[in-house]
Amino acid sequence: METRQLHGTPGGLRTLARAALPVLPVVNQLPGVRKAPAGSFSGLSFARAGAEVQRADVEAYAAVCAFPRKDTVPLPYPHLLAFPLHMAIMADPAFPYAAIGMVHLENTITAHRAIGVGEVLDLTTAVGAPRPHARGALLDFVTSVTSGDDVVWESVSTYLRRGVRTDGEPDAPLVVGDPLSGGVQWRLPGDLGRRYAAVSGDHNPIHLYPLTARALGFPRQIAHGMWTLARSVAAIENRLPDAVSVEVAFRKPVFLPGTVAFAERADDGTHTFSLSNPSDGSPHLVGRATPA
Structure with a gap:
């Protein structure tokens, strides 16, 4: 699976707007917006290098989510650093489904150790071929976060795309x-x-x-x-x-x-x-x- 690098300032309203374009009639047929056929999708991966954990960002997140102020990040915080990778995948023409309409069904987070404020992290998010579901297709966005040579945090975010047919028997929820x-x-x-x-x-x-x-x-x-x-x-x-x-x-x-x-x-x-x-x-x- 090819891994593409995410450069510049990631995420934001511009990325969300780009991800929403495929739901607009006529616009969704333009080059660079038109989605690939669903049956041809086998996977896509994006990476982000050198993401520094900024204290101000951590404290703002902690305040909204009711975490205490500490020198380590709240357990779910690295998801925020990975979210631009999720959006980059959904906005990519090779990803066959529009971001609008994706339903977040499940999430698993595994922290291998605490992550300190000020650490510099490398992140990769990959999604493979869709899995069958009774109401459509499931897509697993698998994120790995490393500090140096060590994997410190991992997650799987599972999204449902309704109305999509995929061969095979649905997995148990x-x-x-x-x-x-x-x-x-x-x-x-x-x-x-x-x-x-x-x-x-x-x-x-x-x-x-x-x-x-x-x-x-x-x-x-x-x-x-x-x-x-x-x-x-x-x-x-x-x-x-x-x-x-x-x-x-x-x-x-x-x-x-x-x-x-x-x-x-x-x-x-x-x-x-x-x-x-x-x-x-x-x-x-x-x-x-x-x-x-």
């Missing part, structure tokens, strides 16, 4: 436990999506305003899935080891403003947690953290 009842309630403000977008670079319109969310089929804006993951991890991070694996399945969107209930349980070093609608108990997220 990620099973991390059942939603937990009770817990503490968090009130989430209407501008949470805009605040997280400002620190993450993920300006998907479904997260920003009621008007932009309605244009894409939602009654109002929804929280980022990676914010719900980060906020859940922040609630238990002082009980997790530096080498840890976190697996999360995203269920139902969190509408903003809104209220969610967070609950967690610890059993022999494994932490199971969930984020639910306090009115009816329906889950937004279920997750598990285990020593790596």
